[in-house]
Amino acid sequence: MATTTATPGSSAYERSWVLDWLTTVDHKKIGVLYIANSFLFFFFAGLLALVIRSELAVPGLQFVDESTFNQSFTMHGTLMIFLFIVPIFSGFANYVVPLMIGAPDMAFPRINALSFWMLPLGGGLIIAGYLVGGAAAGGWTGYNPLTQERFSPGDGTDLWIMGLAVVGTASILGSVNFLTTIFKMRAPGMTLFRMPIFVWTVLVTQALILLATPVITAALIALFIDRNYGGSFFDPSVGGDPILWQHLFWFFGHPEVYIVILPALGVVSEILPVFSRKPLFGYAAFVWATIGIGLLSFSVWAHHMFTTGVVFLPFFTFMTALIAIPTGVKFFNWLATLWRGSLVFTSAMLFALGIVSMFLIGGISGVMLASAPVDFHLQDTYFVVAHLHYVFFGGAAMGVFASAYYWFPKMSGKLLNETLGRIHFALLFIGFNMTFFVQHMLGIQGMPRRIADYAPDAGWTEMNLISTAGAFLIAVSMVPFVINVVTSLMNGRKAGDDPWEGNTLEWATTSPPPTYNFDSLPPIRSERPVFDLRHRDEVPHP
Amino acid sequence: MSAQAPVRREGGFPIPLVGMLLFISSEVMFFGGLFAAYFNARASFEGEWGPPPGAPELEILPIALPITLILLTSSLTMHLGVRAISRGNSSRLRLWLVVTLGLGILFLIGQAYDYTQIGFGISDGVFGTVFYTLTGFHGAHVFGGVVGLTILTARAGAGQFSARNHVAVEAVSYYWHFVDVVWIALFTTLYFLR
Numbered sequence: 001m002a003t004t005t006a007t008p009g010s011s012a013y014e015r016s017w018v019l020d021w022l023t024t025v026d027h028k029k030i031g032v033l034y035i036a037n038s039f040l041f042f043f044f045a046g047l048l049a050l051v052i053r054s055e056l057a058v059p060g061l062q063f064v065d066e067s068t069f070n071q072s073f074t075m076h077g078t079l080m081i082f083l084f085i086v087p088i089f090s091g092f093a094n095y096v097v098p099l100m101i102g103a104p105d106m107a108f109p110r111i112n113a114l115s116f117w118m119l120p121l122g123g124g125l126i127i128a129g130y131l132v133g134g135a136a137a138g139g140w141t142g143y144n145p146l147t148q149e150r151f152s153p154g155d156g157t158d159l160w161i162m163g164l165a166v167v168g169t170a171s172i173l174g175s176v177n178f179l180t181t182i183f184k185m186r187a188p189g190m191t192l193f194r195m196p197i198f199v200w201t202v203l204v205t206q207a208l209i210l211l212a213t214p215v216i217t218a219a220l221i222a223l224f225i226d227r228n229y230g231g232s233f234f235d236p237s238v239g240g241d242p243i244l245w246q247h248l249f250w251f252f253g254h255p256e257v258y259i260v261i262l263p264a265l266g267v268v269s270e271i272l273p274v275f276s277r278k279p280l281f282g283y284a285a286f287v288w289a290t291i292g293i294g295l296l297s298f299s300v301w302a303h304h305m306f307t308t309g310v311v312f313l314p315f316f317t318f319m320t321a322l323i324a325i326p327t328g329v330k331f332f333n334w335l336a337t338l339w340r341g342s343l344v345f346t347s348a349m350l351f352a353l354g355i356v357s358m359f360l361i362g363g364i365s366g367v368m369l370a371s372a373p374v375d376f377h378l379q380d381t382y383f384v385v386a387h388l389h390y391v392f393f394g395g396a397a398m399g400v401f402a403s404a405y406y407w408f409p410k411m412s413g414k415l416l417n418e419t420l421g422r423i424h425f426a427l428l429f430i431g432f433n434m435t436f437f438v439q440h441m442l443g444i445q446g447m448p449r450r451i452a453d454y455a456p457d458a459g460w461t462e463m464n465l466i467s468t469a470g471a472f473l474i475a476v477s478m479v480p481f482v483i484n485v486v487t488s489l490m491n492g493r494k495a496g497d498d499p500w501e502g503n504t505l506e507w508a509t510t511s512p513p514p515t516y517n518f519d520s521l522p523p524i525r526s527e528r529p530v531f532d533l534r535h536r537d538e539v540p541h542p
Numbered sequence: 543m544s545a546q547a548p549v550r551r552e553g554g555f556p557i558p559l560v561g562m563l564l565f566i567s568s569e570v571m572f573f574g575g576l577f578a579a580y581f582n583a584r585a586s587f588e589g590e591w592g593p594p595p596g597a598p599e600l601e602i603l604p605i606a607l608p609i610t611l612i613l614l615t616s617s618l619t620m621h622l623g624v625r626a627i628s629r630g631n632s633s634r635l636r637l638w639l640v641v642t643l644g645l646g647i648l649f650l651i652g653q654a655y656d657y658t659q660i661g662f663g664i665s666d667g668v669f670g671t672v673f674y675t676l677t678g679f680h681g682a683h684v685f686g687g688v689v690g691l692t693i694l695t696a697r698a699g700a701g702q703f704s705a706r707n708h709v710a711v712e713a714v715s716y717y718w719h720f721v722d723v724v725w726i727a728l729f730t731t732l733y734f735l736r
Binding site for chain 1: 554555557560561564565567568569571572573574575576578579582583586587588663664665667668669671672675679
């Protein structure tokens with residue numbers, strides 16, 4: 001049924017395999033590079049998480065000193081957010097967005113390669129801090145004056161600033177590329193409101209990257225000037241203002257949350273319809289909800305700053321609570337899609353359902369934190385850590401694995417083993433909830449985040465032990481995943497063009513697709529062109 | 543421009559210009575962040591806002607106003623260049639590109655000279671910090687534009703542009719006008735509104 005018959009041909013001229021990957025401008029290969037690079041940083045940042053949890057398993061300092069602990073949580077947060085969760089969705093989007101809109105490649109293939117190769121450079125700069133006497137240790141939020149020369153001496157913080165500026169520039173170039181591709185490269189018939197939901201979420205995500213990232217670049221430059229050239233942006237003794245950093249950081253930082261989560265929500269909205277054998281309920285409502293979240297995300301940043309005492313609490317509480325409405329619309333879309341569908345519980349579907357349930361918890365704790373009086377109690381406690389991990393891990397990282405199980409057959413031409421996939425999901429789901437659910441209670445009882453130790457008589461020991469055990473269970477859950485990927489690549493069953501009976505155009509070409517993606521495209525008359533093609537001879541219901 | 547054009551439906555607004563406009567919108571947010579830093583500092587500053595005590599007051603003469611006029615003129619000459627090439631006049635394009643490039647370099651020289659005359663440094667209080675950061679990053683963007691203009695001039699010299707194919711000229715002209723607009727905002731803010 002595929003309209004593309006060709007297999008991937010050889011490139012225009014002979015190159016060695018290594019040189020081919022190093023110099024490629026093919027959006028699919030660049031997508032795979034993004035994904036591989038992101039998993040590398042995921043592995044390293046995951047080890048740092050185990051360092052943090054090991055130290056907190058029982059009271060007292062057992063494994064690392066405070067300085068190493070501070071570096072660990074700073075690098076864990078920075079790498080997980082800027083070098084794993086954001087770029088890995090750029091990777092999946094790089095691979096599938098041109099396919100989904102029926103384009104032969106991205107709009108600017110060479111800029112695409114540039115924005116990928118800046119990532120290992122930026123990540124390398126950030127990690128290089130370990131080689132010059134200690135990595136950055138001021139938290140991934142880099143608050144002032146903690147990150148000033150006086151309190152964070154050494155080159156680690158400067159390397160952190162430079163690395164983040166490089167990564168930010170890379171993502172800005174990437175967003176220019178994605179937006180131009182989506183606006184200008186759609187196949188005939190692919191109107192905006194026939195685009196797959198994933199493309200819509202990428203569109204909004206990349207718009208947020210385009211407009212939010214430059215602001216943190218400005219803030220990072222200001223911090224760099226303060227640290228190295230005697231500037232006084234954040235120094236109150238000569239007229240500067242440390243709160244300015246928080247404004248600029250969170251003006252980027254809150255859209256960043258949606259940069260992280262929206263692609264995952266898009267993946268869910270691709271997977272649920274396919275494995276419910278139904279169209280997505282309320283396509284247009286979902287699109288408008290996504291746009292609404294994107295717009296609102298620029299008006300809520302100061303809810304991270306309630307306890308500074310300089311922001312107007314009712315406004316930011318109200319705007320934050322407003323975001324619950326479009327988010328609620330999405331949950332309604334998903335549940336109504338599942339309702340009376342013929343559900344197929346593949347690994348991808350399990351992870352998608354995992355996101356629906358875990359992101360719900362993260363969303364609800366988010367509304368709790370949006371309420372200023374509650375936030376005053378919970379600021380900088382483990383409740384915040386629990387909340388952000390239910391969004392970033394339970395939502396976005398689960399979305400990474402859902403994407404991996406869903407698109408691996410397209411990318412490799414091989415099927416993943418479903419049994420190993422279910423084991424991966426079960427271990428990860430249990431481990432994740434063990435790790436982070438108890439942190440809600442720890443936070444309400446007042447356990448502060450970013451502290452290497454706690455009192456033995458505080459009553460927090462059991463819950464911390466459970467949390468640490470859960471973290472190691474998450475680590476163990478990666479073993480079946482890695483085995484699955486490696487063995488399937490070597491001798492997995494052939495996937496065929498369309499193993500899931502998908503809806504969107506990436507399933508209308510070969511697996512993996514040829515360099516030019518499509519010989520010809522099926523007619524595009526709805527947001528499910530491949531479904532239409534598969535059922536073109538059926539008589540509609542009377 | 544690469545030889546193969548894989549785009550099948552090239553209609554409407556050209557792809558490179560869409561990319562340039564999106565890039566400029568991110569630049570707007572970048573300068574927005576720096577301007578936010580400026581106004582935040584100004585709003586919370588106690589005492590006389592301006593150059594640090596002991597330093598001379600900022601004056602628009604003899605440098606700031608002339609280089610402003612130079613940059614404004616260069617936007618006009620850039621536009622004349624785009625107009626020339628869209629009518630197929632490539633020798634006129636080369637002329638206007640060289641003039642624009644010269645004016646851009648003149649602006650940078652003028653600003654560098656201004657820095658030597660101004661009497662305070664980046665580490666002299668918060669006004670010094672925001673002054674040099676804002677004007678410095680604007681200058682860096684002018685430098686970027688000068689690099690772009692140099693490439694354009696070389697390509698125009700090689701006869702690569704025609705009435706139908708001059709999208710690179712237009713893209714750089716968008717960027718150049720943007721840099722000009724940022725300077726107008728900066729000049730007004732630093733020298734008049736304050």
